């Protein structure tokens with residue numbers, strides 16, 4: 001299969017005043033909403049099921065199935081919550097989408113709420129992105145002013161309230177049940193599942209939580225139809241996806257392509273590695289997905305490809321590092337992140353991530369021993385599968401995968417009494433053009 | 436934010452009446468309500484806006500986070516008196532409110548500078564130059580992580596991934612993006628902040644002070660949404676390449692183009 005880029009979500013990011021309602025409507029915006037409101041909620045749900053759309057927040061759960069879990073005729077309020085917390089290290093697709101075309105998300109949210117018969121929707125956006133928040137708040141006001149939000153939307157009889165909830169700095173609030181706690185005004189600590197949010201979510205009511213990119217894909221699916229959507233991607237992973245390339249590549253950025261594209265093809269699009277350097281390791285989908293190396297250049301980046309090779313598609317956040325980068329340093333920093341962001345609720349994650357940092361500190365200062373590597377693996381065994389939520393599991397990914405592929409580099413740290421790498425060489429301003 | 440380091444939110448019995456409420460965070464040291472009460476005007480403003488915030492939600496307690504931003508917009512940080520006010524408004528105990536304040540890093544527990552400069556030192560930015568930038572700024576300003584320059588203009592801290600890795604290394608000032616920084620550009624940035632001549636963010640609007648920003652984060656935006664670009668160059672990298680190569684998604688059925 002030969003690939004090409006397929007900008008759909010990103011197609012108007014560069015247009016004049018793309019964030020405004022006028023610009024969005026000029027390119028057919030809110031037509032999908034009209035189409036959807038002309039269908040029954042169940043028909044919209046079936047369309048999304050048939051499209052095969054899968055969640056873009058990391059786990060790839062089928063979106064239509066998730067919506068279908070919401071009990072109907074139960075007499076309880078239903079809620080839609082859009083997860084715009086985007087904080088997984090490396091992930092940088094939802095925030096530019098909200099900056100450039102917030103109406104794509106809002107239109108998708110209205111359609112999704114209609115399909116699950118929710119009359120209240122929330123967008124939970126991380127707080128550290130001021131201008132994105134301005135644009136999002138403005139877009140919601142514009143949509144309300146145009147009658148797309150509120151009572152009797154477009155004369156359909158459908159009512160919807162939409163509130164933007166602004167976070168306050170906590171990676172764990174991206175985890176869906178911690179997010180709900182936060183939205184209810186509590187510390188953002190995960191809840192026990194089951195019951196799943198579809199049964200008992202916000203305020204104990206049936207709730208759908210979806211990622212920004214998932215919901216933003218819905219208007220295109222409604223307007224393009226199932227066959228069109230499935231003409232991109234693979235059988236089990238249909239559609240288009242925003243791949244975020246960062247690090248030591250010639251042209252980092254957002255590349256929207258069909259699911260199943262490979263890093264080799266994406267690197268070709270991004271102009272290759274920075275001049276004179278070669279690929280060493282990369283994350284296929286954020287820091288919580290086990291590292292890959294140059295051996296994985298041809299793994300199809302769909303929901304099936306990376307798991308067949310010991311990793312995950314995650315958020316398609318490809319953080320790409322060249323041979324100047326010390327993998328121990330990289331992983332240590334991620335460990336510090338997880339230790340800082342651990343919510344403290346469960347022992348394996350709270351204590352395990354703390355000890356990760358202590359051991360990496362020793363290793364980096366050249367004071368480690370062979371035993372430290374075994375202790376890291378042992379700690380990882382005690383976190384993975386025993387943590388209360390996926391933050392703990394994710395924290396083990398960079399540790400175990402880096403030891404798997406680069407054990408020699410760990411050994412070099414204690415044999416040579418410190419880090420064998422020059423940190424200056426891996427900066428973007430290193431010797432300007434030295435190769 | 437770290438559960439492991441959250442201190443005891445309040446002294447026993449401090450919830451009622453006007454006993455001094457001690458909020459302790461081992462990272463920040465104690466702050467006492469008596470030192471910095473909200474002015475009557477400030478209380479009034481928060482109460483007036485509170486009704487509007489509460490109306491956004493099906494249940495009042497959901498308004499807790501925006502209310503904390505409103506308090507922060509008055510004092511520059513969330514004081515113990517601010518905690519007490521929010522508790523009063525929502526009918527919660529101060530312990531319940533303090534537990535939330537201590538969980539989230541964007542609620543400040545003591546005064547900070549007019550500009551909070553956050554250098555991303557998560558792995559990707561760190562390796563591409565964030566560590567060098569953070570070190571250089573500490574040396575240049577003579578302050579450490581979380582500290583404020585004597586003129587009260589700049590608080591320096593390191594931050595986690597801010598969803599802009601394709602613009603690494605990234606520096607945030609009052610949560611506006613300064614993309615693709617170098618040691619030199621970051622030094623010049625803080626010099627200009629201290630000189631009262633703040634530069635424009637790469638993708639954003641003219642900088643507001645930290646207190647003004649807190650009001651926006653409470654959901655009361657200014658009118659600057661239309662300022663700035665729709666996207667930076669990295670966000671458009673794929674789109675522009677697709678255009679150059681003549682690639683696109685297949686046409687939608689019935690679409691004219």
Ligand SMILES: Cc1cc2nc3c(=O)[nH]c(=O)nc-3n(C[C@H](O)[C@H](O)[C@H](O)COP(=O)(O)O)c2cc1C
Pocket residue numbers: 054055056057058059060061063066083084085086087088171172173174175176177209210211212214215389390391
């Ligand atoms: C620690 C942690 C952080 C997460 N952060 C996010 C996030 O920022 N955005 C997101 O959409 N999903 C995040 N998730 C995944 C959510 O829990 C949830 O699976 C997702 O929002 C579901 O949306 P989807 O079905 O559309 O993928 C996170 C999960 C964990 C464990």
Ligand code: SF4
Pocket residue numbers: 172190341342343344345346347349350387388389390391392393
């Ligand atoms: S795994 Fe970590 S983040 Fe998740 S509940 Fe346990 S301590 Fe909290």
Ligand code: FES
Pocket residue numbers: 089090091555556557558559560561595596597598599600603605
């Ligand atoms: S690592 Fe710095 S913005 Fe993502």
